[in-house]
Amino acid sequence: MSAEPTLLAPAVAAPLPLGRTLAARLLRNPVVALGAGFLLLMALVGALAPVLGTLDPTAINPATRNRPPGFERTIRAEDGTTTTYRHRMGTDSLGRDVYSRVLYGARISLLIAVSVAALSLAIGLLLGLVAGYIRPLDGPIMRLMDGLMAIPGILLAIAVVSLFRAGLPAVIAAIVVPEIPRVVRLVRSIVLSVREEPYVEAAIMAGTRLPLLMARHILPNTVAPLIVQGTFIAASAILVEAVLSFLGIGIPPETPSWGNIMAEGRNLFRVYPHNILYPGIFLGLTVLAVNMLGDGLRDTLDPKMTGR
């Protein structure tokens, strides 16, 4: 359930085609455009949550809990004036506004997706380059990665979460750790194969210094597969977060994320389905959009896979 799609990423890909032509090619692909457009929309929804008619997503109201979508509540302000607020998506078991929670939840869920992808790529890239280039460290790093990989990802995540105090950083770390070995393997295999290329060997013979060698020949080759891999990691991060919440070790419910809103509402699925339905739709569509973006990117960036 975690990282399966990442396995489909190609091991080695051609260097990234540069320039405007690429952007144009990407956007001409309807799948990429659709996915990217939806993600942009979600990012906007998260960023603009405070001005989209929301309430404080953590404000509880025991008197009006578990109300259906469309329920109207009179709010009395401190100066005595009253306004009517319509709970578009109903209220949850603490009387919090589901609409506000889902909109604010976009922030957390997207933050998790992006930071998990960025962190696992960064750490994986670093370790992969080291393993691929510095021979004495190759063995130890790869054995450690083998070990990490052999532990089922979800169990590793559970253990990492209980290591830290439950919260956003712990959850991010928990999802990152199991993803790292796969990135390391990918990067290492690219480094190893690129090293064999005649032009790289020539560059080494010519005495090109390591940083330049990396920047000019090796890194560009990793960009395309890493971007593709990153999208799949991002998609799986959103899902894993939901699963961790389901198991009761996710982000504490006072910070709404789509995963924990669903997890909190799961017991009420039959009586008050709105608690799981609305965040579920947002989560599902977002993961779908990320996966579509990933598929499209792979088709476009990886000539070997094009035409499918």
Place this chain on the structure above:
Amino acid sequence: MAFRRSVLGLVAATAALLAPGIAPAQTLKAVMHSDVKIVDPIWTTAYIVRNHGYMIYDTLFALDGQGEVKPQMVDTYTMSPDNLAYTFTLRDGLKWHDGKPVTAEDCVASIKRWGARDSLGQKLMTFVEGMSTDDAKRFTVKLKSPTGLLLFGLAKPSSNVPFMMPKRVAETDPNQQISDFTGSGPFVMKTDEWKPGDRIVYTKFKDYKPRPEPASGLAGGKVVKVDRVEWLAISDQQQAVNALLAGEIDLIEQPAYDLIPLLKSDSSVKLVDYNPLGLQYAMRPNHLIKPFDNPKVRQALTYALNQTDFLQAVVGDPDYYKTCKALFVCGSPLATDKGMDGLLESNFAKSKQLLKEAGYDGTPIVLLHSTDLQTLTNLGPVAKQLLEKGGFKVDMQSSDWQTVVSRRVRKDPADKGGWNLMNTSWVSADILNPVMSSFMNMSCDKAPFGWPCDAEMEKLRDDFAREVDPAKQKALAEAVQMRWREVVPYVHLGQFYIPIAARKNVTGILTAAAPVFWNVEKTK
């Protein structure tokens, strides 16, 4: 559905034809509030283990439906004229599950182990001069001074219940768990079918001799009317309800409140209020460290909070909760509102004023919040919101319940792994008077986590233990409540009731402090 039922009916009918005269074995499948992992009811106070204890063990005395102490394993008892010696005679025909007779020696050893472990038992043992066996069925307890605690203690209905065990088991070090599950209760534990995390199975104890009286509360004849009881672990609340509605199980001990509408709307199930005293929510401050080492800050809690918000957030349906300011439980003999005026009404101005007087510097309070126990989860956010309105700063730290349990015993400063506030609940049967109520224990280091310290409260509790006159006991309880207002060992957040949900054909569920399975019948 209908098709499946008719097939089942056909199968059942065929089976009946093939085996005329033999009634099919009746199995009652129940989902309890938790899985049975630890099986020593003297070692742990966990309520699920107490419930397990009532299945396989028996007690010397028990509280009946009216809350009166009635003999259970004991046939008769006599008191010396100076009230300092009690002699107990066991009933005839009591047997352990291995077939050996229950002896006075077994009982003395069992009382000793309970007295070393239980908080009320420990208090009781300070009154006991010695215990001796007179013959195989009689034993005597000698007291240093008169107390009403002896009989009441032996009839203690909730954790830890003084269950009787064979001498060889009862001689286990009180700090170690037992590994032999031989009891003399109405059910036998099937150790070979026990799979922690899945199920625990009990069968009817054929040689059990019930008392002749009808069952009442935890007293009277424990007549078993099914052949087999299975407690299944279904951790998903909604799935448990689904299974009950589909007829896959017969009973849920604690259905989730928010799912009760689903149960109420289905005519094949019913809700049974078996525990009229219910339970009580409690908030415990840590008295050892700042800021709750200052009584004024603790008093601010009693002003900032109110019970309704908590009860609405957790329970929701007013049928199942009651705001109640009496510390010793509304509906019990010691219930009183004395000393409670003005408290628990969310008087935020008063709370802020007290905090100012106490010089509270705005350091955030670390509030432990468990997210996996359905009956506790919603307390945290409500507490946070009310306390912040009352002038506190709150840092709510969420984790699973087991982490809370291991953290709350730490005495470190709050920012170094310690804590300031936590929420829990008590079964009302555990807090009926100042001696039983563990959060009222203010004996400093010897008190449970939170470690409150107050000599005057301890003196009042001692006086209560010595008192036998109900009127004077009530006066002492009022005095305790007045003192509570000053020193605030904990805050009670209201009373609530959890009904049992059962299939319509399950009858005979007894009204008692604990859910018990004797007298329960499964009709066609």
Place this chain on the structure above:
Amino acid sequence: MLGYVLRRLLAAIPVLAIVAVLVFLMLRLTPGDPAAVIAGDNASSEQIAQVRSKLGLDQPLPAQFAIWIGNLATGNLGESFFFKKSIGELILGRIEPTLSLAAATMLIAVCLAIPLGVVAAYRHGSWLDRIVMGVSVLGFSVPVFVIGYLLIYIFAITLGWFPVQGYQPLSGGLGGYLHRLVLPSLTLSVVYIALIARMTRASVLEVLNEDYIRTARAKGQVERKILFRHALKNAAVPIVTVVGIGIALLIGGVVVTESVFAIPGLGRLTVDAVLARDYPTIQALILMFSGVYVLINLLIDLTYSLFDPRIRH
């Protein structure tokens, strides 16, 4: 061949050793205290200290590790802190449900996904292809527990075809066993159907562009024969890989599915053990899962030569 297998098995030892060290360290660094959990709700700090020393948790970490490894070497997995049972016994009692769930899931996934993938590749670009691909992306866009609740609502509650929850051992009769296995394995298989269908489609597509297929077509061979004899066989290696990795990753899904359907398997045991900080049980379980993972990887590599004689070990 045999030498290769032996070499691979030997190579697995350092991997498992690393897993052992990682797991051990991780557990000891977690904040929870099993002694406090075991001692019960109202235990004093002295009682907790007693429990701690009884469990050997007061000894220095290297000593604890040495004891554990020493016991492992003699085949003794130790005793669970909580369940008062030996861990070997505990795990044995839980294997059947998890194995059944995993096998049924993979069976459903493979039987549905491979034909879907082949057809989608063959009708590349058609509406059928789009639907298969669209649904498969959707398949891994929804959390497992949501799929579970939906299937339960439709098939168990509304239609009443299957039980809501529970597991019946095979010894209790084949009918009841299968009856209770359908919904959980269907729930868990959704993500694998998506995964395997995509992989199958991609690899078959690639093969269909190869010269020998064109040759076969030019020779006028029947399309069905081309598809299944040539294309699928040559596309088998990546498909087997993804199926194998799927099996290795199954445990994650098993944890959730077993919770939803109240199946007393290894997944539930693991979660219970983690929440209770039952160190020896967690250690044994993770080590076992890792061993299974390593073994499955070996099996995958061995099957390669079965499908592609060019691969020799």
